[in-house]
Each structure stands twice: as C-alpha cells, then as structure tokens.
Amino acid sequence: xxxxxxxxxxxLALVALGLxxxxxxxxxxxxxxxxxxxxxxxxxxxxxxxxALVMDERADATATARILGADARAWSALEPHIIxxxxxxxxxxxxxxxxxxHERGTITRLNRRLTRPGAVGRARAAELLGLLGEHAPRxxxxxxxxxxxxxxxxxxxxxxxxxxxxxxxARALLAAASGPRAVPLRIAARSLARLxxxxxxxxxxxxxxxxxxxxxxxxxxxxxxxxxxxxxxLASAAEDDPxxxxxxxxxxxxxxIGVPSALPVLERCTGPDRHPALRAVAARAVGEVGGPIAIExxxxxxxxPVHRVAANxxxxxxxLGDRALPALRRTAAGxxxxxxxxxxxxxxxxxxxxxxxxxxxxxxxxxxRLPVVxxxxx
Amino acid sequence: MIPxxxxxxxxxxxxxxxxxxxxxxxxLNSGYLVLLALASLEFARHLRRLxxxxxxxxxxxxxxxxxxxxxxxxxxxxxxxxxxxxxLSLRYPEFxxxxxxxxxxxxxxxxxxxxxxLVEVPxxxxxxxxxxxxxxxxxxxxxxxPLVVVRKENGGKADALNTGINVARYPLVCMVDADSVLDPDxxxxxxxxxxxDPERVVATGGVVxxxxxxxxxxxxxxxxxxxxxxxPRIQVVEYLRAFLMGRSGWSRLGAxxxxxxxxxxxxxxxxxxxxxxxxxxxxxxxxxxIRIHGHMRxxxxxxxxxxxxxxxxxxxxxxxxxxxANQRRRWHRGLAQTLWRNRSMMLNxxxxxxxxxxxxxxxxxxxxxxxxxxxGVSAAALGFLVGAVNLSFAxxxxxxxxxxxxxxxxxxxxxxxxxxxxxxxxRDLALAVGCAFIENLGYxxxxxxxxxxxxxxxxxxxxxxxxTMSREGxxxxxxxxxxxxxxx
Numbered sequence: 001x002x003x004x005x006x007x008x009x010x011x012l013a014l015v016a017l018g019l020x021x022x023x024x025x026x027x028x029x030x031x032x033x034x035x036x037x038x039x040x041x042x043x044x045x046x047x048x049x050x051x052a053l054v055m056d057e058r059a060d061a062t063a064t065a066r067i068l069g070a071d072a073r074a075w076s077a078l079e080p081h082i083i084x085x086x087x088x089x090x091x092x093x094x095x096x097x098x099x100x101x102h103e104r105g106t107i108t109r110l111n112r113r114l115t116r117p118g119a120v121g122r123a124r125a126a127e128l129l130g131l132l133g134e135h136a137p138r139x140x141x142x143x144x145x146x147x148x149x150x151x152x153x154x155x156x157x158x159x160x161x162x163x164x165x166x167x168x169x170a171r172a173l174l175a176a177a178s179g180p181r182a183v184p185l186r187i188a189a190r191s192l193a194r195l196x197x198x199x200x201x202x203x204x205x206x207x208x209x210x211x212x213x214x215x216x217x218x219x220x221x222x223x224x225x226x227x228x229x230x231x232x233x234l235a236s237a238a239e240d241d242p243x244x245x246x247x248x249x250x251x252x253x254x255x256x257i258g259v260p261s262a263l264p265v266l267e268r269c270t271g272p273d274r275h276p277a278l279r280a281v282a283a284r285a286v287g288e289v290g291g292p293i294a295i296e297x298x299x300x301x302x303x304x305p306v307h308r309v310a311a312n313x314x315x316x317x318x319x320l321g322d323r324a325l326p327a328l329r330r331t332a333a334g335x336x337x338x339x340x341x342x343x344x345x346x347x348x349x350x351x352x353x354x355x356x357x358x359x360x361x362x363x364x365x366x367x368x369r370l371p372v373v374x375x376x377x378x
Numbered sequence: 379m380i381p382x383x384x385x386x387x388x389x390x391x392x393x394x395x396x397x398x399x400x401x402x403x404x405x406l407n408s409g410y411l412v413l414l415a416l417a418s419l420e421f422a423r424h425l426r427r428l429x430x431x432x433x434x435x436x437x438x439x440x441x442x443x444x445x446x447x448x449x450x451x452x453x454x455x456x457x458x459x460x461x462x463x464x465x466l467s468l469r470y471p472e473f474x475x476x477x478x479x480x481x482x483x484x485x486x487x488x489x490x491x492x493x494x495x496l497v498e499v500p501x502x503x504x505x506x507x508x509x510x511x512x513x514x515x516x517x518x519x520x521x522x523x524p525l526v527v528v529r530k531e532n533g534g535k536a537d538a539l540n541t542g543i544n545v546a547r548y549p550l551v552c553m554v555d556a557d558s559v560l561d562p563d564x565x566x567x568x569x570x571x572x573x574x575d576p577e578r579v580v581a582t583g584g585v586v587x588x589x590x591x592x593x594x595x596x597x598x599x600x601x602x603x604x605x606x607x608x609x610p611r612i613q614v615v616e617y618l619r620a621f622l623m624g625r626s627g628w629s630r631l632g633a634x635x636x637x638x639x640x641x642x643x644x645x646x647x648x649x650x651x652x653x654x655x656x657x658x659x660x661x662x663x664x665x666x667x668i669r670i671h672g673h674m675r676x677x678x679x680x681x682x683x684x685x686x687x688x689x690x691x692x693x694x695x696x697x698x699x700x701x702x703a704n705q706r707r708r709w710h711r712g713l714a715q716t717l718w719r720n721r722s723m724m725l726n727x728x729x730x731x732x733x734x735x736x737x738x739x740x741x742x743x744x745x746x747x748x749x750x751x752x753x754g755v756s757a758a759a760l761g762f763l764v765g766a767v768n769l770s771f772a773x774x775x776x777x778x779x780x781x782x783x784x785x786x787x788x789x790x791x792x793x794x795x796x797x798x799x800x801x802x803x804x805r806d807l808a809l810a811v812g813c814a815f816i817e818n819l820g821y822x823x824x825x826x827x828x829x830x831x832x833x834x835x836x837x838x839x840x841x842x843x844x845x846t847m848s849r850e851g852x853x854x855x856x857x858x859x860x861x862x863x864x865x866x
Contacts, residue, residue: 007774014781021785021792022811028795029807120426127430155574156430163435184576190439224440307504340502347499351520 042077046070050085053100054093068104079106086131098132107135114140119150126153130160138164142172145183158183162191167198174206178213185217192221200227207233215246223253231257235265238282248281255285263289267297270309280308287316295320299327302338314341318349325349385764392761399754400775406743407782410619413627414789417687420630421797424687433566436573437471443572444472445550445565445643448542450535451477454556455484459493461556464597466523470565474524477556478542481511481532490527494519507540507654509533516545535639536655536662543654546646553663555640557693559589559599564690568643571684578682580648581670583637584690585622587800588614592692599692604806608813609702612821613695615813619790622687629685633731635671635740637683639663641691648673659719661712668720671732689798703828710748710832717741748829755823780818787814 049063070078079101086097101107113125114137126144129136141164144157158176161169170192177188192199199221206218207230219237222230231254238250251269254262266289268274269282283301286294298320301313317324325346332342436442447465451458458477465475479487490496496517503513511533519525530541539553550572552565561567564584571579590613591605605611621638628634639662652669655662667683674681696702717724717740724741726733758776761767791810794800801807 004771004774007771007778011774011778011781014778014785018781018785018788021788025788025792025795025807025811028792029799029804032799123427123430127432151574152427152430156432159432159435184574186439186441186443186573186576190435190441193440220441307502311502340500343500344502348518351497351499351518352522354520 039077042074043081046074046078046081050082050097053096054085054089064100064103067100075104079104083128083131095134098134101132102135107132111137111140114144119148119153122148122150123153123156126157126160130156130163133164136160136164138166138169142169145176146172147181149181151181154181154183155187158187158191162194165194165196167195167202170195170199170202174202174209174214174217177217178211182213185213189217189220189224192217193224197225197227200225200230203227204230204233207237212243212246215241215243216249219246219249219253223249223256226257228257228259231259231262235262238265238269244275244278247275248278251278251282251285255281255288258289260289260291260293263291263293263297270297270301276306276308279304279306280312283309283312284316287313287319290320292323295324295327298324299331299338302331302341303336305337310338310341314338314345317342318345389761389764389766392757392764392766395757396754396761396767396775399750399757400779402750402754403779403782406747407779407786409739409743410624410786411789414619414623414786414793415627416630417623417626418793418796420626421687421793425797428688431570433563433570436566436570437469439471442471443550443569444474444548445470445552445569446542446546446548446646447473447475447552447554447565448539448546449475449477449554449556450480450538450542451482451486451556452480452532452535452538453482453484453486455482455486455489458486458556459489460597461558462490462494462525464560465554466525467562467597468560468565469562470569472548473552473565474526474547476542476545477525477527478538478545479527479529480535480538481530487527487529491517494523494525494527495521496527501545503541503544505544506650507543508657509540509544510537510657511541513541534657536657536659539662540654540657543646543649549646550643551646551649552641552643553639554691555693558586558640559594559597559692560641561690561692562598564641565643567688567690568641568686571682571686572643572645575682578680579645579684580674580681581637581642581644581667582684582686583625583634583642584686584688585625586617586638586640586691586693587622587689588617588695589692590614590695590697602800603803604801604809605695605697607697608816609699610695610697611809612813612817613702615787615791615810615817616821617695618794619787619817623790623793625685626687628736629683631731631735632682633736634683634685635668635732635736636664637667637685638691640693642667644670656719659712659715660708661716664712665716665719668716668723668732668737672720672723672729675729675732687797689800699824702825703831706825706828707832707835710745710829711836713740713745714833714836717745745833748826748833751823751826752830783818783822784814787817790814 046067049067052060053063053067067078082097082101086094086101089097107129110125110129113121114129116122122144126141129141138161141157141160145154145161148154148157154176158173161173173188173192173195176183177185192203203218203222206214207222209215209218215237219234222234234250234253234257238247238254241247241250247269251266254266263286266282266286270279270286274282283298286297295317298313298317302310302317304310304313314328317328328342328346331338332346333339447468449461449465454461462475462477477490479490497520498515498517501516503516509530511531514529514531517527517529526545528541528545530538542553543551550569552568554560568582568584571582588605588610589599590610591603592599593601593603604614625634625636642663648670652666652673656665656669659665671683696705717737720737723729723733724737758767758772762769762772788811791814795807801810
C-alpha cells in the first residue's frame with residue numbers, strides 16, 4: 001500500500017467517523033425527546049391521583065390501588081416522579097408516598113442493590129434509602145459507611161444515616177470518621193449532628209477515644225448540639241489533648257455551649273504560649289460565652305500581636321453588643337495596637353445601626369476620610 | 379544559477395519538513411482525541427454520580443466551608459451592579475463578595491455606592507501576599523449584604539486579586555471575573571471536591587462557556603442558545619473542544635495546569651504559601667495553578683487540583699475580529715510567560731505528570747502550534763513551487779488534516795449532546811455542526827497567526843496592560859469597552 005493510498009483510506013475513515021458521530025447526535029437527541037414525551041404521557045394519568053393523595057388527609061384507597069396497579073412501564077416513569085415529590089414534602093403527605101414506594105417494592109429493590117456490584121448503584125440506593133428514612137436498613141447502611149471499598153458509597157451511606165437520624169448510628173458514624181477507609185470528617189460530623197442529643201453519650205465516649213478523628217468529631221458535634229454536660233470533658237480536651245485539631249475543636253465547642261465555667265480554660269487557651277490557631281478560636285469562644293470577665297479578657301486581646309487573635313477578639317466584642325461598647329471605644333480612642341481593630345468593629349456596628357452617612361455616588365479617590373490600616377499591627 | 383546540489387538539498391529539506399509537519403499535526407490531533415476520550419470518561423462518571431452529589435445536604439450543613447468570592451474590577455461600570463447582584467444571590471451557606479476596584483477610571487465605584495448604599499469603614503488588612511497598588515478604602519453596604527468593596531490604586535489584575543486574598547476572611551477563596559455570569563449553584567458545585575476530599579483538594583475549577591446569544595435575566599442564564607453571529611458561534615464550538623474537553627481530560631489524568639481566572643476556587647492557606655498571584659504575568663491563572671503544583675510537589679504533600687465538568691460560569695466572547703485577535707494574542711503571550719516562569723519544572727521528574735507530561739505538551743502542542751502551522755503552510759507552498767511536494771498528495775494531506783480537525787469538533791459536540799445537552803433547539807445543533815466545519819476552515823488558521831503575534835510580542839518584551847474588549851452586554855445593545863475576560 002502506498003502512502004497516498006494510506007492517506008486516502010485514513011481520510012475516508014475520518015469522514016465516515018464524522019458522519020457516524022453526526023448521526024449519533026441526531027439519534028440521541030431524537031431518542032431523548034421521545035423518551036421525555038413518553039414518560040410525560042405515562043405519568044400524566046396518575047398525576048391527579050398523586051396530588052389527591054398528598055392533599056387529602058385521608059388516604060384514598062381507590063387512588064392508591066390505581067397507582068399501585070400501574071404496569072411496569074408506567075411505574076418506571078412514575079417512580080422517579082414520586083421520589084422527586086418525596087424530596088419536597090414533609091409529614092403525612094410524604095409518608096403516604098413513601099408507603100406507596102414501600103408497597104410497590106421499591107424499598108426492597110433498593111435494599112437488594114446495596115449489596116450488588118457497581119459503586120454507583122450502591123450509592124444511589126443508599127441515597128434513596130436515606131431519603132425514605134423509616135424503611136431504610138440502618139445496619140446495612142452502617143456497614144456501607146464503614147466498610148465499602150468505594151469512597152463515594154461510604155460518603156453517601158454516612159449522609160443517609162444522618163438523614164435517617166437514628167442516634168443508634170452514632171457509634172458507626174464515629175468509627176467511619178477514622179481509619180483507612182474514612183469518611184471525610186465534615187460529612188461524618190454533619191450526619192452525627194443530625195442524630196440530635198440522643199447521640200451525646202456516644203460522643204462523650206468518642207471524646208476519650210484513642211483515635212484523633214473520633215475525638216475531633218465528637219468535640220465538634222458536642223458543641224453544635226450544645227451538650228452542657230460535656231463541658232468538663234471538653235475543657236480538659238481543650239487544654240490537654242495532644243492533637244492541636246482536637247484542642248481547637250474543643251475550644252470552639254466550649255464557646256458554642258456557652259457555660260461560664262469554661263472561661264478560665266478558654267482564657268488559658270488564649271495565652272501567648274499556645275498555638276496561634278487555638279488562641280484565635282479561643283478568643284472567639286470567649287465572646288460566645290460572654291459576660292463582664294469575657295469582655296475584660298477580649299479587651300486585652302485586642303492588643304495581641306497576632307492578627308487573627310486580635311481580629312477575632314474585636315469581632316467577638318462586636319457581637320456582645322452594647323455591653324462591650326465602652327471597652328471598644330476606650331481602645332479605639334487610645335494609641336495601642338488594638339485601636340484599629342476596635343475602630344473597625346465600631347464602624348461596622350455604626351453602619352448596621354444606621355449611624356453612618358452613606359457615601360455619595362460621585363465619591364472620588366480624594367474623598368477618602370477613614371483610614372485603611374495595612375501591615376501587621378503591633 | 380543555483381547549483382543542483384543546493385536545490386536538491388533544499389528540496390530534501392522541504393520534503394523532510396513537510397513530513398515533520400504532517401507528523402506534528404497527527405500527534406496534535408491525536409492528543410486532542412485522547413483528551414476527548416478521557417473527558418468522556420470523566421463526564422460519564424460525573425453525570426452518573428450527580429443524583430447523589432448531596433448539594434442540598436452541603437447547603438444545609440453548618441460545617442460547609444465559607445467562601446470569599448473575589449471579583450477584580452477595572453472599568454467595569456456598565457455591568458458591575460448586575461454582576462454583584464447575581465453573585466449575592468448565589469446558593470451557598472456562607473460567603474462574602476469582595477469587589478476589588480483596581481483604580482477604575484470610570485464610574486464602577488460610584489455605581490456600586492449608589493446600588494448598595496455603601497459606607498466607608500476602617501479595616502485592618504494584613505499583607506499576607508504582596509501587593510503593589512496601595513489600598514485606598516474599604517466600603518460595606520448599610521444593609522446586611524455580605525459585600526465588601528475595596529478600592530485600590532491601579533496595579534493590574536493579579537494585584538487586585540492579591541488585595542482580595544489579603545482582605546478575604548474565609549478559608550476558601552473564589553476568583554471570578556466581573557463579567558462572568560454564574561449559575562446559582564456554581565459555588566456548591568465547585569466546592570464539593572473540597573468536602574469530599576478535604577485533605578488533598580487544594581484548587582477546583584469549573585466549566586466556563588460562551589454566554590453570547592443566551593437569555594440572561596437577573597444575572598442568570600435562563601435559556602441557552604447559540605449566538606446570533608458566526609464569530610461567537612465558532613467560539614462556542616472551540617470552547618467545547620479546546621477548553622471543556624481538554625481541561626476535563628487533563629483533570630482525569632491528574633495533571634490539570636489551568637483553572638480559568640473566570641471562575642476558580644482555592645484554599646486560602648495554599649494561596650498564601652505560594653505568595654498569591656504573580657505580578658506582571660498575563661497568564662496569572664495558569665501560572666498560579668502551576669506554582670501550586672510545584673509547591674505541593676516540593677513539600678511532598680498529597681494534593682489534587684480538580685476540574686468539575688458541570689457548567690458553572692458563562693462569559694461573553696468577542697464578536698469582532700479585532701477584539702478576538704487582541705484576546706488571542708494576550709492568551710498566547712500569557713502562555714509563553716507562564717511556561718518560561720516555570721521552566722524549571724519542565725521535564726523534571728520531581729514534578730510528576732505536570733513536569734513530565736502537561737508542561738511539555740503545552741510547550742510543544744500549544745505554544746509552538748502556531749509556529750508550526752504558519753511555517754508548515756509556508757513550507758508546503760514552497761515545497762509545491764520547487765516540486766518537492768506532489769500537488770495531489772498535498773491536497774490529500776490538507777484534506778485529511780482538516781477532516782481530523784472537523785472530526786474532533788464533531789466529537790466534542792457529540793460529547794456535549796450525550797452529557798449536558800445545553801443547546802436544546804435543533805437549529806442550534808445544526809449551527810454548531812456547521813461551525814465545526816468553519817472552525818477548521820479559516821478560523822483556526824487565523825487564530826494561529828494571532829497567537830504567533832502574541833508569542834512575538836512576548837519575545838520582544840512589549841508592555842503588559844489590562845486588555846480591553848468591546849462588550850455588547852446581555853441586556854441590550856449598549857456597547858462598552860471593558861477588560862478582556864480570562865481564558866475560560
């Protein structure tokens with residue numbers, strides 16, 4: 001074969017491929033539009049029945065029977081429609097639709113899919129089972145969150161457990177947050193937070209775990225749930241835990257819980273010998289606890305040489321409202337390193353309260369009146 | 379009289395060079411084909427996982443990382459208010475919009491003051507990354523809108539972004555062009571990799587598409603259509619082939635070197651570690667990502683730079699040849715600068731796929747492509763004149779090369795149709811197929827000339843400025859001269 005012939009054949013092959021792709025585009029679009037119209041037509045007769053079901057407080061047996069009696073083709077179009085309605089509804093209306101799916105076998109089918117090969121199928125099933133809460137196999141989902149070899153399946157299963165909201169899943173979720181097949185900390189933490197106060201005992205145990213991630217997640221969630229009985233353990237963790245991440249999350253949690261007894265610990269966490277990240281978080285937490293002692297401590301921290309500490313102290317004072325204004329004004333009027341931070345927060349308070357006149361629309365560069373401080377203050 | 383031995387040598391050289399050009403274009407288009415195949419795998423993976431992506435869950439979570447959205451603006455008066463309004467209505471749990479007015483000479487700031495009732499406030503800003511233009515003022519609205527407007531002396535886009543990085547309060551920083559139209563879920567979409575793989579993901583980028591012809595309402599794309607004129611239509615197809623498919627393919631390989639300056643999300647601590655944006659660099663977006671790769675490799679930390687296939691941002695593309703030429707010259711100049719600045723990473727095994735694959739590819743098949751194309755066409759013509767190239771063979775060669783290019787464009791369209799199918803009208807589809815032909819019959823050759831000019835300008839060391847382009851806007855015919863958007 002000559003080079004010329006080879007070129008000719010290659011060119012013809014390219015043209016044929018191009019034509020095939022163009023045809024594929026047209027066929028794909030045609031098929032998609034046809035499928036859309038077909039599904040619409042299949043769902044249409046059932047739409048009024050579904051609306052009647054979710055609107056009526058009394059379940060209409062005839063409507064239910066008609067929907068459940070849909071043939072396989074109609075049900076395949078109807079099922080995604082019902083699931084999308086479940087996502088949007090709450091209470092009895094949602095329960096009616098979930099029961100429909102249960103009776104028609106959707107939930108059994110999804111349960112079976114949890115153990116099948118194919119990560120996407122397992123993840124889809126886990127997500128839908130989480131949505132359908134009350135009928136979901138909690139233990140199977142816990143197993144997926146802990147042991148599935150696919151990271152995405154573990155994430156979806158952990159989210160589903162949070163959606164279901166059974167506090168019994170706390171141990172599995174805590175375990176899922178650590179180890180070689182860990183679920184990302186924020187996802188496990190969010191799911192744990194959705195379990196509510198019932199998860200607190202397990203989280204208290206988690207705070208004493210030898211796994212850093214378990215301690216970190218437990219501290220974070222105990223704070224989010226506002227478990228006051230955890231304050232003592234958290235105070236100990238904020239000061240003494242060997243891991244900085246756990247100390248930071250414990251300090252933050254103490255602020256969220258807001259018990260005044262946490263102030264001495266938080267004050268020590270803001271000490272100059274501690275890590276700057278912990279000091280900054282502790283400064284914010286001090287503000288969340290509040291009170292005269294907190295204001296005094298925060299006013300001192302305004303002069304801190306670490307920007308994040310001083311800035312957080314200033315914002316914390318700002319959030320404390322009128323009680324903190326004298327301390328802020330005193331610092332702003334002075335010449336200490338904390339003055340610009342105090343001035344910044346005071347200005348924000350004035351802006352929000354409408355005490356500052358807005359700029360003219362024609363303001364030019366030369367009209368600038370207020371200082372912008374750049375550079376590391378102090 | 380030229381001796382025979384000289385003409386024979388010239389003919390042999392031209393023949394050899396023509397074969398080199400042939401091999402080069404085969405390799406170039408085959409490279410695109412591989413990237414396209416990788417992109418199709420990436421799209422399939424993305425779309426199959428979309429139903430359980432968990433965006434609603436992330437939106438409701440108090441643990442979702444907050445984002446500072448930095449919008450550098452220079453003479454963006456006509457569109458800035460609509461752009462900021464649209465950004466303020468993004469669906470995300472916690473974010474702030476930081477508009478950095480980089481010494482605008484028009485009414486950019488005045489319009490913002492009027493629209494958002496701005497009040498000047500003092501603000502402590504630490505120089506975490508270097509800035510050149512002095513900070514002039516910081517303003518916030520009297521309402522509780524999460525908006526901060528920073529005015530500074532002119533220092534260029536990179537300087538404006540660095541100022542924004544310094545002012546930013548949140549751990550994730552999103553860089554957005556002021557003329558970008560964002561999808562409401564844009565932040566949710568590009569922040570997802572940070573939630574799924576928080577230890578390793580340091581930067582994410584999303585797909586930027588051409589907005590011309592689309593219906594924009596309230597700063598949102600409500601209907602996607604092909605542009606009304608041919609030049610932007612061709613760019614729609616070009617964006618699909620070169621940017622959407624290319625970037626997705628590189629991301630799949632774990633070797634993505636460019637996240638568009640029009641929309642990219644970064645970890646702030648990593649931005650501080652690399653010193654923020656590089657001053658005086660036109661291709662600051664690519665330069666940043668390559669430096670992040672270099673930094674993470676040098677510090678031997680596991681990391682990922684991810685491209686999210688979902689369309690998240692839309693930008694107006696040039697409608698005139700003059701503006702398009704200017705844009706392409708700038709982009710190519712930026713590429714040359716970026717490759718030169720990061721030359722120590724090139725072919726260096728220490729930098730893994732970026733050093734051994736991406737950067738050499740960009741050098742050989744992006745930077746040098748216009749040189750080979752222009753010189754190749756000239757050599758082919760010369761070869762034909764001196765009898766080194768057979769006419770029918772030359773015609774066949776050109777036809778095959780064009781067919782390969784057209785095939786790639788149609789394959790990109792097919793991929794778009796099988797995945798996102800955003801262009802819903804049959805007419806738009808027909809126009810796109812038409813553009814797949816036109817793009818390869820004149821447009822590509824024209825851009826090759828402009829890119830060559832850009833390369834030449836860089837070699838000469840011509841002055842760097844914010845580029846300007848005439849925008850038609852999305853709401854009406856009022857034209858305005860505004861900065862050229864980032865490479866998508």
